[in-house]
Amino acid sequence: MKPPNGSLPFHVKLQRMFYIIPPSDSMFEHLDDVPNYVDGSSSAFQMLMVLEMVLLWIQCKSMPRVSDVISSVGAGIASRFTGLFVKRAVEIATYCYVWDNYRLYELPWDSVWTWVAAMFGVDLGYYWVHRFAHEINFMWAAHQTHHSSEDYNLTTALRQSVLQSYSSWMFYLPLALFIPPPIYQVHIQFNLLYQFWIHTEVVGWLGPLEYIINTPSAHRVHHGRNRYCIDKNYGGTFIIFDILFGTYEAEKRDDINDRVVYGLVHPLESRDPIYTQLCHWQYILTTAWNRPGLINKAKTLLYGPGWEPGKPRLGEKTDIPDIHYPQPKYETPAPLWYNVYSVVHFIPVFAIHQIAHENLELLSQTHVMLSIAFMLTTLTCLGAKFDKRWYASVLELARCLTVAVYLSANLELASPQLTLPLLLLFSASTLLFSGIVFKELCAPQQVDKSE
16 A cells, blocks of 8 residues: 555655665555655645755845746646646546556566666656657647746756647557556656656766756756757757767857857746646637748648748747856746745645645545636746736736635634634735725826827
């Protein structure tokens, strides 16, 4: 029987994240016995993020921006919404179907060799998932969410797509011909967890390890929008497949002008969680509609995001701006009080996300839907205020008032120790934004004196 995640020593959770857990501790005969390693690593994520901030301060580097952190962690929370509705993700469900009906040979689940084969097999599958996510436009439409941050820290690792799992599952199906589903499920989680720590600037060049495993240095290149960084370093746990298939690029460390500039070639300039997830789909559909001929419309979906008629499948690299460090970042300065306010209001989002996943079997579909609506609405309102949208204050007032009224009418939902502080928070926030909205409505309209 799998032990509860919360009872595990902290060093065991770190071992899982760094892929140094003994094979004998992660072999399972039945799929239901495989622990949820990702959920069980939440406390390790938090501790490492705190440690990173301490090291950034010691190294006199830029600290994470509140608006970007909320956008990244919020995207990670949104990416797990579907897990509140289905017990098994499409990825493992399709894998089990192929295993049950088409497997060619059943490797023993309790063999170290099967464990090692699955580790490399999953990483090879991830390499091609990741590479095609950059080279096929409709897959990039999902994956671009992960690249949309112009910062690079551990919270960036959590900035995930809601839709990517619906196109990634097919790349792992060849493993289902040989590898038992429990062993696959172990390694698909370890592969994901490993990639958390490589999203940081506090770890430098790691010498010979740079040519074996994926490192922060190699992955910084992958997240760069400098011309030399585009379409490089797709590896998950290992970098050997990039070297083998010719997509490896080392970080340029000698000239500050070659320092990696993070983000998309065309930055989003928005903290809206829905726009961040879906904006490239809007671009694809608009572009495909305007291009003549069915062939060009199909190529818009299936070729690279930089493709245009008359150009190679992945477009011309010379069309990518040849930028150099430093570059301005998208930022609409927020006052200190709003940074504090947004953090305080993000805490219930994070808490409800945790509670919902840990107590899913006890929740009705109504409570699940209300939880998702609350989380998504909060992220949207906080993002709108950071983006300085004209409607942001009214939207936030409506959110706080709605939640305050709901809590007042449903005090029995949780213990008074939880409900009453939340009611006080949202009541005070309603009063605060009532004043802000009144002030904005009474403010004189700005007149363009140039006319």
